Amino acid sequence: MTHTNAIPAGIRNPDDCAPEALTLEQARERILDDVHPLREETSVPLMDALGRVTARDIPSPIAVPGHDNAAMDGYALATEDLCSDGPTAMTLAGTALAGAPFTGTRPPGSCVRIMTGAVLPPDCDAVVMQERVHREAGGAVRIPPGVRPGENVRRAGEDLQPGQMLLPAGERIDGPRLGLLASAGITRVTVLRRPRVALFSTGDELAPPDRPLAPGQIHDSNGPALRGLLTALGVEILDLGRVSDTPGALEEALDQAGARADLVITTGGVSVGEADHVRRVLDRVGRVAFWKVAVKPGKPLAFGRVGDAVFFGLPGNPVSAMVTFCQLVQPALLRLMGVSHPAPPAGFQVPCATRLHKRPGRLEFQRGRLERAPDGRLRVRAMDHQGSGVLRSMREADCFIVLSPEGGTLEAGDLVEVQPFRGVMP
Structure with a gap:
């Protein structure tokens, strides 16, 4: 397979990798600087263009409406x-x-x-x-x-004039944009190729959902969760399942994934434990740009290259994996898809309904649920269980509560930033 993403000079040398944890903004900036859009174009029928990214500017061929x-x-x-x-x-x-x-x-x-x-x-x-x-x-x-x-x-042409821009290159097509194209009589759209994403989980303790658990095992939830998020983004998925926690098996899986995909995602094995081999294997078969981000949950995260493919080694805890996917992997995928300016998740401020415990030092994403106070104003309530392994909290919540690195414990009524899931997850 021919890749279009050359290894950036800034991550060729492992000595460039600072041992200190990056802030989320620093990590996101470095990732987006290192990831470049795919360039292969393809023409698809209008109704197959949903979720795709325009490869060229699309002008309107007609006036809309065509008459007073x-x-x-x-x-x-x-x-x-x-x-x-x-x-x-x-x-x-x-x-x-x-x-x-x-x-x-x-x-x-x-x-x-x-x-x-x-x-x-x-x-x-x-x-x-x-x-x-x-x-x-x-x-x-x-x-x-x-x-x-x-x-x-x-008036005729009130919505669109002939030659007026419908969509610029680098814009992801959603429902309203699909309707806009249809209003101008567009039947085919030139879009960029879908990224190919290889995905696998690491950990000898993992078993697929359809297999009975042996002593000490748990079902793999990261694979299905991330596959769902990737499917919603509209990428091609190469699901490699679970890979054994041995350097040889990891090296073989990474070589295979790097040769077939544009972006590789693993979960687990990026910490510093004796059985955490992903980062050490990646040092041999690829390049590590950084592997610590000052966020909670989600600190151990490896970013780099394997072959020509972008690589993300996400934490093994399920909430950590989903937080880091939404905050860092998704913007990189949107850039790879050709989106001109992938915006970070948008948030807004509301009062918190209860006391929120936090230690200064790291940016923290707690799970919360938006609700109406008795006076009708919007507020947010934190979930009772904030552990990075409590996946249930992601179902019960509908937003992230974003707590600044320098901040400490907050009292009920204090303003906090929230990122609703519908604006964070695809």
């Missing part, structure tokens, strides 16, 4: 026919429906019944909403004074 039309149900007329000092009685010349324009002749002093989206008759310049019009016996209508030219009219 009614913004609401009512009566189309020429304002020059109206009296300036009182209501105007008008006859009804016909009806214009969306998709079925009025094709008759509108005599002076008459109006056309028109529905929302219908083409405005060529000699009309306003639409009076039906609630303002009085229908009289015999079909005549009475129009109130004060109608202005252009009232309740959507």
